[in-house]
Amino acid sequence: MVEAETPRFVADVMVGRLARWLRVLGVDVLFDPCLDDRGLLAIARRDQRVVLTRDVPLASATGEPQRLLIESDDFREQLLQVVGAYHLDPFKRLFSRCIDCNSPLQPALREEARHRVPPYVFSTQAGFQRCPGCDKILWGGTHRDHMHRLLRRLFVPQYHDVTTSR
Numbered sequence: 001m002v003e004a005e006t007p008r009f010v011a012d013v014m015v016g017r018l019a020r021w022l023r024v025l026g027v028d029v030l031f032d033p034c035l036d037d038r039g040l041l042a043i044a045r046r047d048q049r050v051v052l053t054r055d056v057p058l059a060s061a062t063g064e065p066q067r068l069l070i071e072s073d074d075f076r077e078q079l080l081q082v083v084g085a086y087h088l089d090p091f092k093r094l095f096s097r098c099i100d101c102n103s104p105l106q107p108a109l110r111e112e113a114r115h116r117v118p119p120y121v122f123s124t125q126a127g128f129q130r131c132p133g134c135d136k137i138l139w140g141g142t143h144r145d146h147m148h149r150l151l152r153r154l155f156v157p158q159y160h161d162v163t164t165s166r
Contacts, residue, residue, distance in 0.1 A: 014054040026093025103133030
């Protein structure tokens with residue numbers, strides 16, 4: 001069975017937080033708050049991306065590119081809407097993309113991180129990732145644990161956060 005290709009998106013200024021959370025899931029989402037509607041549509045057509053927007057006139061226009069009207073103001077509901085609409089697996093590519101610049105993350109050698117992270121982080125973390133786009137070094141810390149718990153609450157109905165403490 002061949003896996004369906006994950007859609008790629010371009011998000012307008014009204015759904016910037018959604019763009020970042022989709023990137024947490026490893027989804028390719030372009031976001032530039034300076035883009036106007038013409039710019040969004042041009043990028044979407046050129047790169048075959050779906051436009052994510054809360055702008056009703058933009059979303060309801062006919063023709064290419066594909067558009068999705070994001071219905072809620074709440075990023076959690078927005079995330080549920082996009083994941084449901086495109087049948088995305090929210091855990092398949094988790095933490096594989098930079099939430100700031102959208103680049104796919106790469107493993108970083110421990111020594112590469114030594115002088116680029118705080119000493120405590122270096123001494124307590126086993127693995128690191130590097131963003132080739134913005135050259136940041138990333139690691140799994142408490143912020144990642146918090147994001148993971150939020151995603152489990154959203155996407156795993158039987159999950160209860162009472163026993164998790166890391």
